Amino acid sequence: MNEITIIKPDDFHIHLRQGSDLEYYAKESEKQFKRGIIMPNTVPPIVTVNDVNRYRDEILKVTEGFEPLMTFKILPDSDPGIISELKQNKVIAGKYYPAGATTNSEDGITDWKIMKPVLKEMEKHAMVLSIHGEVPDSFLLNRERDFLPILDEIHRTFPKLRIVMEHVSCKESIDYINSAHDHVAGSISLHHLISTIEDVINDTSIKCMPIPKTPEDREAIRFAAFSGNRKFFFGSDSAPHKVEGKIGFNPKSGVYTAPVILPKLAELFYENGVLDKLENFVSVYGARFYKLPLNREHITVIKKPMIVPDEMYGVRPYLAGSEISWSLKN
Numbered sequence: 001m002n003e004i005t006i007i008k009p010d011d012f013h014i015h016l017r018q019g020s021d022l023e024y025y026a027k028e029s030e031k032q033f034k035r036g037i038i039m040p041n042t043v044p045p046i047v048t049v050n051d052v053n054r055y056r057d058e059i060l061k062v063t064e065g066f067e068p069l070m071t072f073k074i075l076p077d078s079d080p081g082i083i084s085e086l087k088q089n090k091v092i093a094g095k096y097y098p099a100g101a102t103t104n105s106e107d108g109i110t111d112w113k114i115m116k117p118v119l120k121e122m123e124k125h126a127m128v129l130s131i132h133g134e135v136p137d138s139f140l141l142n143r144e145r146d147f148l149p150i151l152d153e154i155h156r157t158f159p160k161l162r163i164v165m166e167h168v169s170c171k172e173s174i175d176y177i178n179s180a181h182d183h184v185a186g187s188i189s190l191h192h193l194i195s196t197i198e199d200v201i202n203d204t205s206i207k208c209m210p211i212p213k214t215p216e217d218r219e220a221i222r223f224a225a226f227s228g229n230r231k232f233f234f235g236s237d238s239a240p241h242k243v244e245g246k247i248g249f250n251p252k253s254g255v256y257t258a259p260v261i262l263p264k265l266a267e268l269f270y271e272n273g274v275l276d277k278l279e280n281f282v283s284v285y286g287a288r289f290y291k292l293p294l295n296r297e298h299i300t301v302i303k304k305p306m307i308v309p310d311e312m313y314g315v316r317p318y319l320a321g322s323e324i325s326w327s328l329k330n
């Protein structure tokens with residue numbers, strides 16, 4: 001098979017940035033994705049109905065057929081009273097960042113129990129809880145594993161709340177999600193399917209949170225994606241940072257994968273003999289979990305090499321300078 005046409009995918013975790021940068025990143029994602037779940041950890045964060053509607057309008061203004069699916073950031077003082085209004089304004093998920101876990105999360109949550117009134121309202125209004133699941137004080141490689149008891153506690157306290165453990169990065173998360181009720185799902189990024197901690201040490205431009213881990217963890221993540229398991233779907237966590245922020249001491253966390261996602265996924269799934277599983281992973285399972293209709297548009301990827309640019313808009317994209325054996329069909 002030298003080409004494949006699939007339902008145009010959804011990116012269930014995307015950072016489009018703000019201001020003058022927004023247009024470039026939104027247009028780049030729009031080439032491959034019909035919809036995207038827009039992360040709210042901007043500065044200032046997206047927390048109110050006004051924030052959501054303003055940010056959505058900004059995205060719609062610079063794109064053509066792209067549908068931004070909006071989220072809000074849960075803060076320690078979030079008012080449970082706004083959940084129903086957020087829901088009426090088509091907010092699809094609330095995002096829980098443990099304080100200090102990743103970029104712009106200093107204002108996040110220290111003890112999850114403080115969110116209980118908000119989570120109760122979210123459960124009532126069928127809003128999804130999306131989680132950056134790491135314990136920031138743990139050792140880097142254990143942060144996600146150490147978060148799983150918290151995830152389990154939330155799930156047991158609010159069994160009807162749909163929860164997405166975002167960008168899963170370790171085997172224990174995969175095992176937990178598999179063993180949990182159908183209301184718990186996991187999103188998987190491109191870079192956690194490809195990179196390990198060794199790659200990050202060799203190229204800090206791909207540093208991101210959660211950090212890619214061991215080959216065994218990567219194997220478990222691949223198995224979840226390749227086996228056609230509907231509890232796992234694609235979310236890129238593509239997060240561009242300008243080159244100057246990615247060098248020197250403590251480089252910023254986030255990797256800009258958006259420009260290479262579908263070509264690289266097609267290459268990976270093809271090489272592993274599971275190209276037939278790609279469409280469900282990027283275009284079906286996530287939509288089902290979020291209770292969204294499937295997209296009507298289609299996109300074709302062909303077995304034709306592309307070279308990833310060294311730099312795009314001042315950002316070093318993921319896999320910069322390398323050749324990918326698949327590309328988008330124009």
Ligand SMILES: [Zn+2]
Binds near residue numbers: 013015039237239
């Ligand atoms: Zn993210």
